[in-house]
Amino acid sequence: MEVTRRDWFAAAALTGLAPAMAMAQDAAPAKPAAAAKPAAPAAAKEAPAPGALNEETLKKMLEAIGLKPTQSQSRFDFAFALKPQGGEEWNLSMSAVLSSDAKTIWVMAWLDELPRSSRDVPRTALLKLLAENDLMGKGKFFSYIPSNRRFALQQVIENHSMTTRKFHGMLVELGHTVIETYGFWSVEAWKEPASGDSTGDPNAGQQTTSANNDTKVQPSTNTTAAKPAATTPSGTAKPRTIATPTSNKK
Numbered sequence: 001m002e003v004t005r006r007d008w009f010a011a012a013a014l015t016g017l018a019p020a021m022a023m024a025q026d027a028a029p030a031k032p033a034a035a036a037k038p039a040a041p042a043a044a045k046e047a048p049a050p051g052a053l054n055e056e057t058l059k060k061m062l063e064a065i066g067l068k069p070t071q072s073q074s075r076f077d078f079a080f081a082l083k084p085q086g087g088e089e090w091n092l093s094m095s096a097v098l099s100s101d102a103k104t105i106w107v108m109a110w111l112d113e114l115p116r117s118s119r120d121v122p123r124t125a126l127l128k129l130l131a132e133n134d135l136m137g138k139g140k141f142f143s144y145i146p147s148n149r150r151f152a153l154q155q156v157i158e159n160h161s162m163t164t165r166k167f168h169g170m171l172v173e174l175g176h177t178v179i180e181t182y183g184f185w186s187v188e189a190w191k192e193p194a195s196g197d198s199t200g201d202p203n204a205g206q207q208t209t210s211a212n213n214d215t216k217v218q219p220s221t222n223t224t225a226a227k228p229a230a231t232t233p234s235g236t237a238k239p240r241t242i243a244t245p246t247s248n249k250k
Helices: 005-027 055-065 123-136 164-180
Strands: 070-072 075-082 090-098 104-113 140-145 150-158 207-211 214-218
Touching: 055 075, 055 090, 055 164, 075 164, 090 164, 104 164, 123 140, 150 164
Parallel strands: none
Antiparallel strands: 070 075, 075 090, 090 104, 104 150, 140 150, 207 214
């Protein structure tokens, strides 16, 4: 078959097309890789609530109230005098400390030291403390601090909208609760038995009889406990609440 000049030109064109296409592909700009997503920003530190206290402002607020706090790590210890209307002045030993997340403030009033012997601690006294915890409310509760063998009346308050007047009012309220519950936590008051109860023991007055090796317990006829007075009983020394606390709240 005769190959014409047109056929040679067409073949040459096709032959040169493949290298040209390859060169064009090599010359084409590479497709950019997908851009990496930016890393999520680290969580911002939560801002303190309006009117919240830190260690520095807590100390300044206590000083503004007229107290002389001494700092022990993150806790501030101070003496607080309170005189109920028509009563004697009480000198209370108190502490205030911020929680580890600074969202609450723990305020505590240090109470009596427990006797060394468990025989001197009536079981009814501890039961009354537990029962009173349910009645006080407002974040107040009794606790026992093993490091110095003392009772403490504590209150947990939210750390926001704090003012000098508000904080002082809370200290006054806590102090009044200390006075009103004197009969529950005072070791001296434990030594004054309620009427009709010679020991203050819930098992006092029970009689045990044995018949055919069976034990029968007969309850005493008087189980009513007297409610403590709101102020220090006459003739009883003021509670000694000057303790050196050794524990911090977290």
